[in-house]
Amino acid sequence: MKLTLRVWRQRNASEQGRFETYEATDVSPDMSFLEMLDVLNRDLVERSEEPVAFDHDCREGICGTCSLVINGVAHGPRKATTTCQLHMRSFKDGDTVTIEPFRATGFPAVRDLVVDRSAFDRILQSGGFISVNTGGAPDANALPIGKAEADTAFDAAACIGCGACVAACPNAAAMLFVSAKIAHLSHLPQGAVEHEQRVVRMVHAMDGEGFGTCRNYYECEAVCPKEIPVSFIADMNRGYLKAALTAASD
Amino acid sequence: MNWLTRSLSSSIGNKLLVAITGIGLVGFLVGHLAGNLQVYLGQDAFNAYATGLRELGPLLNILRAGIVLVAIVHVVTAIKAARSSKNARPVAYAKHTRVVSSGNSHSMVRTGLLILAFVLFHLAHFTWGLTHPEHYKLVDGEGRHDAYSMLVLGFQSWPVAVSYVVAMFLLGMHISHGIPSLLQTLGISHPKYRPLLEKSGPVIAVLLVAGFVSIPVSVLLGIVPLPEGVL
Numbered sequence: 001m002k003l004t005l006r007v008w009r010q011r012n013a014s015e016q017g018r019f020e021t022y023e024a025t026d027v028s029p030d031m032s033f034l035e036m037l038d039v040l041n042r043d044l045v046e047r048s049e050e051p052v053a054f055d056h057d058c059r060e061g062i063c064g065t066c067s068l069v070i071n072g073v074a075h076g077p078r079k080a081t082t083t084c085q086l087h088m089r090s091f092k093d094g095d096t097v098t099i100e101p102f103r104a105t106g107f108p109a110v111r112d113l114v115v116d117r118s119a120f121d122r123i124l125q126s127g128g129f130i131s132v133n134t135g136g137a138p139d140a141n142a143l144p145i146g147k148a149e150a151d152t153a154f155d156a157a158a159c160i161g162c163g164a165c166v167a168a169c170p171n172a173a174a175m176l177f178v179s180a181k182i183a184h185l186s187h188l189p190q191g192a193v194e195h196e197q198r199v200v201r202m203v204h205a206m207d208g209e210g211f212g213t214c215r216n217y218y219e220c221e222a223v224c225p226k227e228i229p230v231s232f233i234a235d236m237n238r239g240y241l242k243a244a245l246t247a248a249s250d
Numbered sequence: 251m252n253w254l255t256r257s258l259s260s261s262i263g264n265k266l267l268v269a270i271t272g273i274g275l276v277g278f279l280v281g282h283l284a285g286n287l288q289v290y291l292g293q294d295a296f297n298a299y300a301t302g303l304r305e306l307g308p309l310l311n312i313l314r315a316g317i318v319l320v321a322i323v324h325v326v327t328a329i330k331a332a333r334s335s336k337n338a339r340p341v342a343y344a345k346h347t348r349v350v351s352s353g354n355s356h357s358m359v360r361t362g363l364l365i366l367a368f369v370l371f372h373l374a375h376f377t378w379g380l381t382h383p384e385h386y387k388l389v390d391g392e393g394r395h396d397a398y399s400m401l402v403l404g405f406q407s408w409p410v411a412v413s414y415v416v417a418m419f420l421l422g423m424h425i426s427h428g429i430p431s432l433l434q435t436l437g438i439s440h441p442k443y444r445p446l447l448e449k450s451g452p453v454i455a456v457l458l459v460a461g462f463v464s465i466p467v468s469v470l471l472g473i474v475p476l477p478e479g480v481l
Contacts, residue, residue, distance in 0.1 A: 006344075019344065072347030098345045105338050168349070170356065171335030173261070203262055212338030213261040213331040215358070216431040217351035231439045237262055238437020244257035 001027040001088060004096040007052055013109045029089035034059060036088055053112040061085040064160030068113055069100040074164035074223040082225040102167035105210035106174060117163050119209040120177060126205035127198040128181045130190050149187050156184035158226040165220035171212030176220040178206050179236035180228045196243035203240055264327050269432035271324035278317050283461045293398040293477050297390050300397035332359050354427040361424040368417035375404060399480045405469035418462045426455035
């Protein structure tokens with residue numbers, strides 16, 4: 001396969017970025033998208049040019065490190081698939097592929113296709129934990145949890161924190177991520193205890209990071225590689241309203 | 251009351267204000283349509299309804315002040331939400347593909363502002379009597395304000411009828427996203443009912459728009475006639 005790649009190049013956060021066009025020849029349909037970029041980088045290095053910086057780690061679709069907006073869609077055209085699990089057979093010979101970083105105030109540019117997603121870590125630090133003393137590992141089933149509740153908590157916990165929801169959102173809102181992180185704790189008895197404080201703290205931390213306001217486009221749900229549903233956002237909205245009205249403090 | 255201002259100024263609090271005032275405005279539309287449909291009952295019934303509204307006196311003014319306040323909060327908070335979103339992505343994508351979101355959802359600010367402009371014209375026409383004072387001054391056989399003839403004469407003017415119909419279609423676009431959106435914002439969501447809740451917007455929009463649009467269409471088709479002896 002031959003592809004024309006339009007790749008966003010940006011030396012650092014303070015410099016203006018621009019698109020560079022590269023011809024990728026000899027692309028195998030069996031390569032992952034990141035392997036295709038590895039080959040591009042090998043060619044760039046051989047020509048003594050700067051390789052394209054991009055984030056990657058596990059390359060198994062479970063760590064949330066890879067990113068990229070490919071032809072206008074976060075993580076590319078395949079549903080429920082991270083960029084590292086996207087294969088070149090999803091493209092046609094001769095295609096032009098536009099590759100951009102996740103763009104959001106909350107995700108400042110670092111270099112080329114790499115952005116700083118540590119805003120997510122700070123949101124988690126504001127309340128995405130439980131502070132009850134759970135003691136040693138309890139006996140199995142000592143604390144009964146209904147199957148439906150456990151499943152819902154696990155569905156939310158599937159979030160890998162990649163930030164595709166922010167990248168895809170026309171408002172650059174982070175509500176799908178934040179609502180998943182709230183839901184995976186609130187559906188379990190240990191996490192339910194601090195639910196109200198958690199919702200308020202995490203929502204305020206999210207606002208403080210400069211993410212936009214959700215206006216219910218649901219683009220986040222459509223691109224989420226872990227298919228986190230927007231019903232968690234509704235739960236968060238309801239939880240925030242209830243906490244604002246009834247929580248004793250903060 | 252620090253918690254109140256803090257909660258309402260957060261992104262979710264702001265959205266909640268948009269949603270709650272949105273419910274108020276949809277409620278107003280339902281009431282307004284129910285009143286206007288009485289035009290099909292004839293001049294006497296419609297003028298009795300119009301006069302009855304005016305005779306509410308202070309209560310009418312309280313209702314009017316309430317709906318104006320609701321509308322102002324709706325517009326201000328919605329624009330605030332749109333602005334925060336603009337600030338949240340200073341560098342636009344060269345290519346941004348819409349995977350699922352509808353055109354209606356992306357045009358909420360535009361349709362909303364056009365509806366606002368229409369509402370001001372609509373008030374100038376029927377409530378303040380500024381655009382067609384000669385129609386506004388009419389009285390019926392019982393000496394009441396002849397709202398029925400004012401309506402019929404108004405819609406016999408093609409520009410008035412067309413602008414009304416266009417505005418109602420914009421309103422339909424606005425609320426077909428607005429209603430499911432406000433339900434989601436208020437946390438009314440359940441996997442079982444999600445398809446139903448999402449369809450509620452287009453269904454309510456079609457019903458309301460059909461009701462409103464039927465009135466100028468009926469006037470132009472002569473189904474709602476001008477009473478004899480007027481003008």
